[in-house]
Amino acid sequence: MIQVLGPKPxxxxxxPEEDLTADRTNAQAAALYKVxxxxxxxxxxxxxxxxxxxxxxLIPDDCFVLDNGLCGKIYIWKGRKANEKERQAALRVAEDFISRMRYAPNTQVEILPxxxxSPIFKQFFKDWK
Structure with a gap:
């Protein structure tokens, strides 16, 4: 196998401090929008x-878009009482951000009822328990 792949570099x-610094920097690049x-x-x-x-x-009557596209991800949070039009509009907004902000075409969109x-989404909030 070493002959095929070569030696391990x-x-x-x-x-851990580098990881914490990267997490803080990535989180600060995010913005939150209400739909x-x-x-x-x-x-x-x-x-x-x-x-x-x-x-x-985060209001249960609405949807929210957490734009962290610079780091490769956009989150859609669907409030329990959000109507179907708001849910569809939130997805359109996320897709629009990818093109308008010139994010990478492989930017992920994660939908969260x-x-x-997810634990990663919760990290963007200071008082999530």
Whole structure:
């Protein structure tokens, strides 16, 4: 096998501080947007410029888009009481961000129903328990 792949290269040792620094930098690059038709018209509103976000910003009546596209991921949070139009609009917003912000075409979009959030998504919020 070594003949085919060659010898294992020397790898620099990492440290936990580098990981924490990278996590903080990636999280700060995120922004949170609300997708709502509460006014009778579909609106996209930026609710926070950088994380950590306050958990109370996530309102069950609406959908939210957490734009972390610079790091390769956009999250759609669907509030329990969000209607179908808001859910569809949130997906369109995420897809639009990828092209408008010139994110990589392989940017991932993760859809998270309220109550089924991933640990990575929760890291963007300062008071998630």
């Amino acid at each position: 020397a790898l620099k040792e990492g440290n 709502s038709d509460a006014t009778g018209q579909m609106n996209l509103t930026k609710v926070a410029d950088s994380s950590p976000f306050a958990l109370e910003l 309220q109550g089924r959030e």
